Amino acid sequence: MRIGLSLPQYGRFANPALSARVATAAEEIGYDGLWVGDRLLVATAPQSRYPGGDGTVPPEYEAFLDPLIVLTVAAGATRRARLGTSTLNALWHPPVLLARTLTSLDLVSAGRLDVGLGLGWSKDEYQAVGVAWQGLGDRLEETLDVLERVWAADEVIRHTGARWTVPPAVIRSKPVQRPRPPLLLGGFNQATLARVGRRADGWLAVGLPVPALAQMWRAVRQHATDAGRDPDALRLVLRVNPVITAEPAPEELVPRRGTVRQIADYLATAVDALGAEPLIDLHFAARDADEYLALAGALHDLLREL
Template identity: 30%
Template sequence: MVRILPEGRLVYGMQLPVQALSAVFAEGWETEAGPVELLAVARAADRLGFFYVACCDHVAIPARLADAMSTTWYDPVATLSYVAAATTRVRLLSHVAVAGLRHPLAFAKQYATLDHLSGGRLILGVGAGHVQEEFDALGVDFGRRGPVLDETIDALKVALGPQEFPEHDGRHFSFRGLGQRPRPVQVPRPPIWVGGSSPAAIRRSALRGDGWLPQGDPRGQLPYRIAELVRLRRGEPLDIGAITEPVYIGEPSWRVGRRALSGKGEAIAESLREYARIGVGQIQVRFRSRGVTELLDQMEAFAADVAPHLN
């Protein structure tokens, strides 16, 4: 098992803007933004002590889902490599890569290279996926995506490990005698965090993952999920995350949504500390904003007025 979260401390990260324009979480201004704004946010996260920045993953979006999901989903390896070259400390999270769409050796080659180029900053987040047409187009059995992901994680643990010639012999994949370099910088390998909140995803996280990435569970449901993780994990520690409610530091002059946490930094920190009390080690913060300047201001305010009170 590979753990990277500091013991007894709550750390914070964020999903990068611009790279995914789902109506569920993207702000309106992001549709007109691009690499300049994305990189400005990544550099700010690096400077302000964010633990990670994250990028989503979809290969193609069917027309029936395009209005809700949009068709803008940057490739995570390309995007995080671009960000890696302009940052020095912040970790790089795929949240989440649909690992079952690729052969583990091809997948490992991409992410091992990213870890190598970034100096060992990769966090590999993986998930089962949910868009059937995406699987169909790539010739992958959608109905078997769960078992395939289970084996893919097992294969990735070997393929991203220290051995130049990894070996795996499973039902879906088999390889030996094939060398891959560069190897990841992180030893014994980069951490693998498993995304999803279904019973199958919880079980997969507990039995195969180094960490858990819930998919927007309401705060009140997390204790039950975490209790199940702990039960299945049988005492072995796990890096546990959560996605917070939308956050706006200060008194907003516009409607930020009824679920948003807003107000003074200390009050927001007091609310966020509840995540640590229920067993969460890292929170992914979603800031409300009307433009990249306001987003950068919110990040600055969080680092100055909220983060010092989280622990």
Template identity: 35%
Template sequence: MRYSFYLPTRGDTAAPDALATLVSKAEGWGFTSVMIADHIVFPTVIESKYPYTVTGAFPGQGDALEQLTLMSFIAGKTERLRLVSSVMILPYRNPVLTAKILATIDVLSGGRVTVGAGVGWLEEEFEAVGAPPFGRRGAVSDEWLRIFKKLWTEDPVEHAGEFYSFGPLHCQPQPVQRPHPPIWIGGHSKPALRRTARYGDGWHPVGATAAVPLEPDDLRAKLDELRRLTEAEGRDFDRLTISYKAPLYDKPGELPASGRKRFAGAPEQIAADIREFEALGVSEMVFDFRSPTLSESLDRMERFVRDIMPLA
């Protein structure tokens, strides 16, 4: 099992020195990847429903560092950590420029980029950044992925699509990773599974929340469906990376009065959960250690490395 963590993108722990300390410690402790989220602006009135809370309310505070800029910064502060956009909202950015930026980060990091990709949920943010229509975001995202792959593998390259077209051009240098950086598709809906089967090198769902429990039985059923869809596309399901994102309920106040959440409780209980998901085919677990202070975030990560990882 490989282990990864969410990077803060807002607040005191997203200051330059704090970010550099966090990724340096994580790299030394043996974490595989760092997950970098994506928001550009936050409208003051949000009516869109956030998919990962029961109420649909977004828990953010209205600020966030820009994803690709932050990936570049972290690339320069690390040597081994993989840099994962988790997830990039594909329609927010021009596809040619985005492909170029990702290729540049991949070149300068020595081939450490993974493109976690999603279609987004915040309609008001789509409008603010001038993205294509929210209602067509799935089709737009599919076309953007096709453009990325063309730009990263062909030379010269051209594209004529429904939402974007360009004539023959060179887009060099291409990424270090061949044929291109891995693409992980976020989300657990049927369209997300179809997108993974057609375009993805991995599936990157969120689970273990009240809004999206994604318990082992449900995960098994979705993986069975993903296998069917992938094979129908003529692709090898066994080559997909399954990367499961989950909170870590290691604070006493987070434990329920009765019953037990996944990834909660004593180290052996959390390790047993990890082993159960690994048996289903999950090869990378992504945990959320983000806390109000840098010291608390580091303490949680260190306890995980010391007390849980050896048992899993």
């Protein structure tokens, strides 16, 4: 079982020194992966409803460090743990530049990068970066096409698509991991689940009831089978962002809220039922770095016992 931890990155933890400290300590605890998220801004009059809780964007998102820079810091502070994005908003970046940045990060980390991509949910963020909200799925498909071309072993690479043209060119810098770093995709609609099955190495899920996750995971695996791929080769990384309570929370609130034991039990159930890889985000659970690491240690130990 691989267990991942979200690095300090936003809210009161938007401090790169904390990111480095927790990265080093988490690797010593035994965490297998260190992960970052991706937010740009919190609109004062939002066009989009936040897909969680009561629909209000958490105020912690008002301060958010760049995910790939945080991972670069973590790469220098660790030696073993893998480094992942859950998720990086792929369409905010021209794909050739994104390919170069991800290649560089895989090189800097000696081949420890997991590329987790998503589409996000905020129309305001798309407006701020000058990317159209329409046609996101098609744009992501072509982004993946460009990444694959830039990372290919061909002497000369090229791409001609609806949105981007890469002329015949030589790009010799390639990721350490071949043919590419593991590619995971986040999202829940049917088009996303089909895309994961067709062309990704795994699915980035969040803390929903296990039966609902199981239904979507079956869909992903069926799409992989239909595409002639091995469904057993796919990974399921399950992210939870709990508020930790002293007293047990009602079961219907877990894993959004609960004791350390309740959160660990939920994740252990998902591991047993789905083969999930737990990813624990403690930004809403901890008040400072010491508590962040104490909770990380307690959850890691419980999961290893369960």
